Amino acid sequence: MSITITGGTGTLGRRVVETLRAAGQSPSILSRRPGADHVVADLQTGAGLPQALDGTETVLHLATNRRSDARATQHLLDAARAAGVQHLVYVSIVGVDAVPLGYYRSKLACEELIAGSGVPYTIVRATQFHEFVADFLRPQRRLPRVITLDVPVQPISTTAVAERLAALATTAPAHGRVDDLGGPEVLPLAEFARQWVEARGAAPEAARRRVVEWHLPGRLADAYRAGLHTTGVPGPGIPFAEWAATTP
Numbered sequence: 352m353s354i355t356i357t358g359g360t361g362t363l364g365r366r367v368v369e370t371l372r373a374a375g376q377s378p379s380i381l382s383r384r385p386g387a388d389h390v391v392a393d394l395q396t397g398a399g400l401p402q403a404l405d406g407t408e409t410v411l412h413l414a415t416n417r418r419s420d421a422r423a424t425q426h427l428l429d430a431a432r433a434a435g436v437q438h439l440v441y442v443s444i445v446g447v448d449a450v451p452l453g454y455y456r457s458k459l460a461c462e463e464l465i466a467g468s469g470v471p472y473t474i475v476r477a478t479q480f481h482e483f484v485a486d487f488l489r490p491q492r493r494l495p496r497v498i499t500l501d502v503p504v505q506p507i508s509t510t511a512v513a514e515r516l517a518a519l520a521t522t523a524p525a526h527g528r529v530d531d532l533g534g535p536e537v538l539p540l541a542e543f544a545r546q547w548v549e550a551r552g553a554a555p556e557a558a559r560r561r562v563v564e565w566h567l568p569g570r571l572a573d574a575y576r577a578g579l580h581t582t583g584v585p586g587p588g589i590p591f592a593e594w595a596a597t598t599p
């Protein structure tokens with residue numbers, strides 16, 4: 352099967368490429384930069400897309416610049432239709448239709464463009480990756496306190512998301528959304544922060560004292576506090592603490 356991955360050089364995309372290769376597939380990586388197995392194209396301008404998708408049966412669409420994803424997705428859909436792509440799999444985020452965040456609105460706009468495009472498709476929404484939580488905590492390592500918010504999170508390993516995407520890429524289009532994909536635990540962000548600090552060598556009591564929880568007012572914080580970005584059911588993959596213990 353001929354598979355092309357947008358965002359195949361990113362945090363999630365690298366795992367998807369590994370997973371597909373381990374399953375015997377040879378995916379093409381659509382990137383703005385040349386490299387091994389890369390097809391060079393730019394989703395923002397559309398340059399290179401017809402050549403990149405020539406002969407592609409399935410597209411895994413993971414690319415994002417967190418600002419103008421709808422424009423990129425429209426270019427991809429135009430090229431996919433022209434190339435006769437048989438299945439486009441899109442990774443979105445749990446709660447894009449419920450949490451009032453600009454990035455989520457743009458992900459929802461992408462979902463709507465895909466659904467109306469005529470290209471056979473599957474959409475899967477995932478919760479925050481373990482890397483996302485770590486990226487929030489790591490810059491605070493030299494501060495006396497680690498600042499968190501009073502919100503729940505359900506982080507998931509990119510390995511688990513990649514396994515789901517690789518499976519979807521080799522099954523028939525759902526012509527809609529499939530079940531949301533969340534991590535194995537829903538816990539307060541502060542608890543994950545304590546786990547992170549402990550994994551960096553602090554004693555449990557010291558980690559507990561170091562982490563503080565802020566309460567922000569407003570609709571956006573309320574939506575996160577209500578857990579609208581979580582699935583409510585435990586999902587697959589290793590728990591955050593286990594992942595943090597082996598992550599620099």
Ligand SMILES: NC(=O)c1ccc[n+]([C@@H]2O[C@H](COP(=O)([O-])OP(=O)(O)OC[C@H]3O[C@@H](n4cnc5c(N)ncnc54)[C@H](OP(=O)(O)O)[C@@H]3O)[C@@H](O)[C@H]2O)c1
Nearest residue numbers: 358360361362363382383393394395413414415479480483
């Ligand atoms: N991070 C999370 O917690 C999370 C949770 C749920 C869902 N998601 C979704 O998962 C997907 C992957 O996220 P990520 O954090 O792994 O992304 P990432 O590491 O930021 O990677 C972004 C990717 O987008 C590509 N890209 C950006 N602009 C492009 C352009 N104009 N043309 C072609 N490619 C372009 C980059 O490729 P080059 O630089 O090689 O061109 C890169 O591979 C996104 O759709 C995101 O919304 C993320």
